Amino acid sequence: MEMENFYESMYQLIVETSTNLPKDVRRAIAAAKQRESAGTRSAMSLATITNNIKMADDNISPICQDTGLPTFKLKVPVGANQLAMKKEIKRAIEQATKDGKLRPNSVDSISGDNSGDNLGDGTPVIKFEQWENDYIDARLILKGGGCENKNIQYSLPCELDGLGKAGRDLDGIRKCIMHSVYQAQGQGCSAGFIGVGIGGDRTSGYELAKEQLFRRVDDVNQREDLRQLEEYVVEHANELGIGTMGFGGETTLLGCKIGVINRIPASFFVSVAYNCWAYRRLGVFIDPDNGSINEWLYQDGEEIDFGHDEVAATEEQTLQTREVVLEAPITEEKIRELKVGDVVRINGMMYTGRDAIHKYLSENDSPVDLNGQVIYHCGPVMMKDEDGNYHVKAAGPTTSIREEPYQGDIMKRFGIRAVIGKGGMGPKTLKALGEHGGVYLNAIGGAAQYYADCIKSVEGVDLMQFGIPEAMWHLKVEGFTAVVTMDSHGNSLHADVDKSSLEKLAQFKEPVFK
Numbered sequence: 001m002e003m004e005n006f007y008e009s010m011y012q013l014i015v016e017t018s019t020n021l022p023k024d025v026r027r028a029i030a031a032a033k034q035r036e037s038a039g040t041r042s043a044m045s046l047a048t049i050t051n052n053i054k055m056a057d058d059n060i061s062p063i064c065q066d067t068g069l070p071t072f073k074l075k076v077p078v079g080a081n082q083l084a085m086k087k088e089i090k091r092a093i094e095q096a097t098k099d100g101k102l103r104p105n106s107v108d109s110i111s112g113d114n115s116g117d118n119l120g121d122g123t124p125v126i127k128f129e130q131w132e133n134d135y136i137d138a139r140l141i142l143k144g145g146g147c148e149n150k151n152i153q154y155s156l157p158c159e160l161d162g163l164g165k166a167g168r169d170l171d172g173i174r175k176c177i178m179h180s181v182y183q184a185q186g187q188g189c190s191a192g193f194i195g196v197g198i199g200g201d202r203t204s205g206y207e208l209a210k211e212q213l214f215r216r217v218d219d220v221n222q223r224e225d226l227r228q229l230e231e232y233v234v235e236h237a238n239e240l241g242i243g244t245m246g247f248g249g250e251t252t253l254l255g256c257k258i259g260v261i262n263r264i265p266a267s268f269f270v271s272v273a274y275n276c277w278a279y280r281r282l283g284v285f286i287d288p289d290n291g292s293i294n295e296w297l298y299q300d301g302e303e304i305d306f307g308h309d310e311v312a313a314t315e316e317q318t319l320q321t322r323e324v325v326l327e328a329p330i331t332e333e334k335i336r337e338l339k340v341g342d343v344v345r346i347n348g349m350m351y352t353g354r355d356a357i358h359k360y361l362s363e364n365d366s367p368v369d370l371n372g373q374v375i376y377h378c379g380p381v382m383m384k385d386e387d388g389n390y391h392v393k394a395a396g397p398t399t400s401i402r403e404e405p406y407q408g409d410i411m412k413r414f415g416i417r418a419v420i421g422k423g424g425m426g427p428k429t430l431k432a433l434g435e436h437g438g439v440y441l442n443a444i445g446g447a448a449q450y451y452a453d454c455i456k457s458v459e460g461v462d463l464m465q466f467g468i469p470e471a472m473w474h475l476k477v478e479g480f481t482a483v484v485t486m487d488s489h490g491n492s493l494h495a496d497v498d499k500s501s502l503e504k505l506a507q508f509k510e511p512v513f514k
């Protein structure tokens with residue numbers, strides 16, 4: 001095989017997967033958007049999401065800043081040189097990282113050191129299988145960490161919140177799947193897709209669940225019982241009212257694919273792989289002689305017109321909600337005026353801080369004065385130019401709940417007034433917001449191009465030893481829009497949606513599949 005062509009094909013596969021959302025996924029999002037009533041927070045979020053998809057197309061830049069753990073699956077003819085292919089895939093990963101198409105995401109699990117090029121023990125994941133066909137089928141999924149953290153594995157029989165006992169039968173499986181959507185809330189950037197694996201052991205069960213994510217969104221399960229279950233789940237999970245980003249609304253789940261393998265008598269696992277709306281997976285057929293791409297997968301059909309624009313989305317916001325402009329340093333008084341549901345536009349400075357920074361700030365002084373300032377839970381994709389200046393390539397929010405153990409204390413200690421992230425935070429932070437006078441702002445997860453566009457300059461960076469995604473970036477923004485979802489008066493939209501969706505989940509307690 002022409003290895004240089006194969007390298008080029010893999011590079012294209014990576015860039016396309018990161019920047020160009022597959023058409024089957026776009027169709028599902030477009031359909032969901034039509035279902036949401038205009039003017040709701042969910043409709044507004046979906047408009048931001050579809051704008052972001054278009055921006056990623058235009059900029060050939062990552063749809064979401066978390067380009068995940070690249071996972072390749074290749075089916076190759078007997079005799080194909082797998083070692084040579086592996087080498088070229090790694091080279092393509094390295095180049096795509098240099099070009100700002102992938103975030104450097106490979107981190108030493110214990111020291112936290114970022115390898116900088118996405119290569120390292122266990123990354124990327126490359127799986128080969130041989131087959132009888134005379135061409136190569138190469139597929140790639142870039143599944144981010146936020147949705148990966150919402151994967152869940154059930155061992156039947158078990159007791160489930162809202163649903164009671166789940167037994168070792170199809171109805172028990174149904175309950176587990178419904179519960180998996182409830183427990184994810186908005187934290188995996190709903191509206192999401194799930195792959196379910198029934199059976200196997202803990203490892204092969206998850207493997208099977210992830211394998212389902214390579215199915216087309218619009219395919220039909222060959223097994224009648226599983227076809228019915230897939231349809232049931234998509235229909236009824238959307239009745240939980242979790243909505244886009246967990247804001248409440250009609251669209252929570254965009255697809256459910258279920259596979260089954262045998263198990264051993266003592267084990268009965270139901271494994272669920274949750275994928276965010278930024279469902280980045282593509283595939284190609286490759287000529288094994290010259291290494292070039294013959295066909296793209298998942299990309300057939302007409303161009304999808306999302307039928308909306310930024311202006312219309314903005315009009316909806318102003319129609320339905322109060323809009324407040326914030327510029328740091330922010331006073332306590334100003335924060336106390338904010339209520340859940342308000343839309344906030346931020347101008348001026350904000351500082352990124354995620355996992356490493358929160359741990360660091362809990363033990364050390366801050367490198368900058370954070371009094372009255374805004375912290376953004378974000379790990380951006382950055383590119384350095386020839387003069388050594390950094391440019392933002394993608395910069396959406398990360399899941400805030402991971403900072404729950406630290407956030408309240410840090411806000412109080414440093415005088416931080418606003419925290420921006422996604423998915424909401426817990427009771428400890430809510431209490432601190434009330435005591436200190438702080439606010440939690442929810443940005444739209446995955447909308448990395450949309451927010452990168454609001455960032456007008458990178459004014460500095462601290463704690464670079466934590467690597468690009470984890471460093472503290474000083475960002476100057478204009479018109480950065482987010483929604484107040486937790487305020488200083490004890491209100492939390494996240495707690496409300498969790499409570500109401502649990503009540504709705506309980507409606508699905510009675511047996512359906514006998």
Ligand SMILES: O=C(O)C[C@H](O)C(=O)O
Binds near residue numbers: 147187396397398
């Ligand atoms: O790591 C990130 O930037 C985001 C992550 O995928 C998340 O959803 O929390």
Ligand code: SF4
Binds near residue numbers: 066147187447
């Ligand atoms: S931020 Fe959201 S959209 Fe991006 S990878 Fe994480 S879960 Fe997916």
